[in-house]
Amino acid sequence: MSTVGAESGGSRRYTLGDWNNRSSVRNKKTLYALPPAAEVQLQLRTKGWFPPSFIHYFAHPTIEQASEQTRHRLAANHLVYFLNYTTILEHKIVNRAVETLIHDELRIELPHAMKIAALQLYTDEGYHALFSYELAEQVARFYQMPPWDVPPKRIRLLLDLLDTASDESRPLLWFLVGFVSETIIAKELLDLTGDTLVSTVYQMFREHLEDEARHSRYFSEVFQYLWPRLSSTQQLASASHLIDIILVFSEVDEQWLAASLAGAGISAAEAEHVIQHIVAPQARARRARAGATTTLQAMKRAGFFEQQAHRELFSVAGLIDA
Ligand SMILES: [Fe+2]
Ligand SMILES: [Fe+2]
Structure with missing residues (x-):
């Protein structure tokens, strides 16, 4: 076990689980390099770039019936x-x-120990950003994709939300955004490992997932530590913010999706159909709730739902049962 993880005088650990021996940045020598084009083409006969079950619009008949080339x-x-x-x-x-x-x-x-783990996590994320960027570049080059420089919709919405906070309340809002992001992303990546993927992509997701499973536990622990230390006013404001943040993470970037569908040869009318289907309010609420399972569990453990006002807010938002 990690020696940096134990809180002095307490039984609770704020550890990233033997980070020096387990984290990808400290241990993995993977280059995250795609094989030569011919080998990629060979792999694509039986494997994909992304698990179809995890691309919501892949279940739409238009996409389901498209050619294999279009789906790839x-x-x-x-x-x-x-x-x-x-x-x-x-x-x-x-x-x-x-x-x-x-x-x-x-x-x-x-x-x-909580701060040391935060410094370790910061380092992990810097490395994840590096290999994500490098692999994105290679896949974009493989298909000679046109550049897409518009900031992702979820990022825009999160930064807009942070802009609305006062200087005094903004740090807590930042923490909540990190908490939701880190407990949702682990779930997303967990889903990604189950299918058959191009080998480099699979390896990249696996290694990212292993780090994120620790990050998710860490952020859940920190949430549990902080929650009872907030004033009731801060807790109530945070409850509303948590809903906003969870919903942002179920957003679909329609502008990008329309461009992606058009680029793959789907007609504008069909594309519109596909997009309307996944942005429908019920579809969105279902996605939000399914994606936030770990987040909601961590909140429950912290005593969040013991307050009736918090329960009501979440049930009105459709994130828990009434
Ligand atoms: Fe990460
Ligand atoms: Fe992370």
């Missing part, structure tokens, strides 16, 4: 978008949230 191209577009989004998320969102813990921005005293 759409999955590759999805992968490149996801990896570029990950690079931005790790740097500009997660690591900014982690800074609030390392630099005492929350004005709540944190155990020393």
